[in-house]
Amino acid sequence: MATTSSDLGKTLWAAADVLRQKMSADAYKDYLLGLVFYKALSDKYLIKVVDLIENRKDVSLEEAQKLYEDTAQNSEDWKILCEELQKDMGCIILPEHTFTAFYNQINEGSFLLENLSQAFRNIEQSHGNHYDGLFDDFDISSKDLGKNVMECNKMISSVIKALEGIDFSQYSDDALGDAYEYLIGQFASESGKKAGEFYTPQAVSKLIAKIVTQGREKKDGFSVYDPCCGSGSLLLQVKNYMYKQDNVDYSRLVHFFGQEINNQTYNLARMNMMLHNVSSGYQHLNNGNTLSLDWPVDEPTNFDACTMNPPYSLKWDAQPSLITDVRFSRYERLAPKSAADYAFLLHGFYHLKTDGVMGIVLPHGVLFRGSAEGTIRQHLLEDGSIYAVIGLPANLFFNTPIPTCVIILKKNNPSRDVLFIDASKDFVKEKTRNILTDEAIDKILLAYKERKDIDKYAHLASYKEIKENDFNLNIPRYVDTFEEEEPINIEDTFKEFENICKEEHELSNSLNDYFKELGLTFRMEV
Incomplete structure (x- = not known):
């Protein structure tokens, strides 16, 4: 066994x-x-x-x-x-x-x-x-x-x-649940593009879960919400970082709320919850369209944490009437029909408690694209809602090779400064994908906690600086990772070239001698 x-x-x-x-x-x-x-x-x-x-x-x-x-x-x-x-x-x-x-x-x-x-x-x-x-x-x-x-x-x-x-x-329930998660991850690895419908790589889930639970590991009745929950893997990571001891296990007191549009994946999330021994009173899952159907609308509607890895740049039915929807009305414009990224973000942020923390994975385009997205981003920055932007390595996900970022949002950031972290180079190669290691996650978390400048890695940008950049959050504007190339020694380079020519000459002579022994008339040019 x-x-x-x-x-x-x-x-x-x-x-x-x-x-x-x-x-x-x-x-x-x-x-x-x-x-x-x-x-x-x-x-x-x-x-x-x-x-x-x-x-x-x-x-x-x-x-x-x-x-x-x-x-x-x-x-x-x-x-x-x-x-x-x-x-x-x-x-x-x-x-x-x-x-x-x-x-x-x-x-x-x-x-x-x-x-x-x-x-x-x-x-x-x-x-x-x-x-x-x-x-x-x-x-x-x-x-x-x-x-x-x-x-x-x-x-x-x-x-x-x-x-x-x-x-x-x-x-144990944890061992069985972890084995089930392993299976889901293996299926994601073999499913290619379809994997994005139901699975967030464990390393990314771990990073977001650690951030949204930081300092609140002992909060009784902690609630977490994922409006695009897939198989529930991102949601369930949260319980791993809640405080546990013999007389109190806060990981067993987490309320999980999730919505998923795909019925197959919704049922997979339910099974995943049950195998992780999340009792029926603590799992609240719904099968529905997050953007067209706001859920939940009954108490509770706001949560301690929101975690999300929505489908990137999804086309959606951005009906003009939605601008009066309480989720979007504050931001003047709707996310464009061609990319629902900000619609997902605003939906999750609406359901966040005043002292809550939200972590969402999105493509880098949301950091700098203009028009409606630029207007929404400006409102978020003026409100002090964007707390940190973390650039991740490319090719982390099963369904896309593009680089992504994690945006951390809060409703109580009066300074309106934003921490930028560029972790795009912190990965190890594993077969065809890049992997965010535990060391890389710890490095990100330390920078996130300390919230100060780190050369070529992190920068705490003031609201004034961001405003001067026209509310563009493109990470290279704030974190300079440029490495100067070592100067080339021309004299050493020519000496190396001279040695190569000499070796080539000797090799040609050797080959010509060999051809001659074989009775061949072919000759290498010397």
């Missing part, structure tokens, strides 16, 4: 081999992640069964399965057990529908995909809406799985068999 979350993640990824041979990463992502989630839920469910019946947890899944099946034969005990399971787990998984039962049915040759679908439907239809629609995208009849029912059945059976050897109940 895998022993760490890293080992578990790699073991789970290996289970995708049978799917990987048949379909693209974007297609098999939903099948593997859905089955991993279901097995994790089923394994915990079986252990809970034994805990409720015999008040112990040191049991194998097979033993727990047998006890569950035996209890189901006693109507009185079964009824009481189901009531307790519904209360503790939020759903009922029938004995014949557990992951372990399906594995046994495969070995017996009696497994049917329709029974798996029924198990999913039973969970989705549990009391309350915690699991509602969770498996919408798990299509057992998809041609991606096979040409007919028999082939589909065989394909899913292969994945179930690959996963069965892992007992998810043996892992």
Whole structure:
């Protein structure tokens, strides 16, 4: 058995081999992640069964399965057990529908995909809406799985068999959640451009999470909002930096709010939250269009932190009537139809508390483009809303090679100065992508905390300086990273050239002697 979350993640990824041979990463992502989630839920469910019946947890899944099946034969005990399971787990998984039962049915040759679908439907239809629609995208009849029912059945059976050897109940919630995050990251790596729809690289998520929680690690009931939450990876990073100790674990008290337009990705975020043991009372996710549908509109509507990695320069329906929308009306102009970057930024900023902190990833164009974006940027700077601009290396993201920046916003920056950090050169190369290392993140955080000039790296620009630059925030205007080239010694260069010519002459003579020995008339020019 895998022993760490890293080992578990790699073991789970290996289970995708049978799917990987048949379909693209974007297609098999939903099948593997859905089955991993279901097995994790089923394994915990079986252990809970034994805990409720015999008040112990040191049991194998097979033993727990047998006890569950035996209890189901006693109507009185079964009824009481189901009531307790519904209360503790939020759903009922029938004995014949557990992951372990399906594995046994495969070995017996009696497994049917329709029974798996029924198990999913039973969970989705549990009391309350915690699991509602969770498996919408798990299509057992998809041609991606096979040409007919028999082939589909065989394909899913292969994945179930690959996963069965892992007992998810043996892992902590953090380890299981981290392994699931690892899987999502692997899918992002293989999905190319589609990765931007559901995943923010962990290093970027870590940087933003550390900034928005700084100094507030012990805040009870801390709330974080991501209007373009994808798989929830950026949201969930926040809990890693909340204060933890034996009697108080503030990471368990974080309220997560997120909206996602893509239904597949929305359900992926829900599964991700559950596997990280975020209880239903602390996860508040919505499937909707952030720009056309302001959410949330019921209490609470403002949050301690806002994190966001929206789709860059997305076209949007910038109807003139939206200028009266409370999210945008303060800024005189709407973001242009060709680039919704500032629409996303203003939406998130509107939902930030007065003492909140927002971190958003955007392309560099938002720092200097004119027209409507220039007007919006000027208003933000006049209000003192932009607190810092951090330039990141190019090629960090799976879906685009362009360099990006993180803009930090606050509503309480009376000095109106802006810290500029140029971290564009702080990366290591890993295969085809650049990686922001922990050392680079720590360097950024230190500069962010100290908020002072660092030669060729950081500059604290006054409002006056920014105004003199016509509210242009292009980082090179404020951080000079130019390195003078070492002067060339002409005499040494000519000596080197002379040596090269001499070596070439000697090599030509040697080759001509060799040609002569071979009886060839060809000669190299000397």
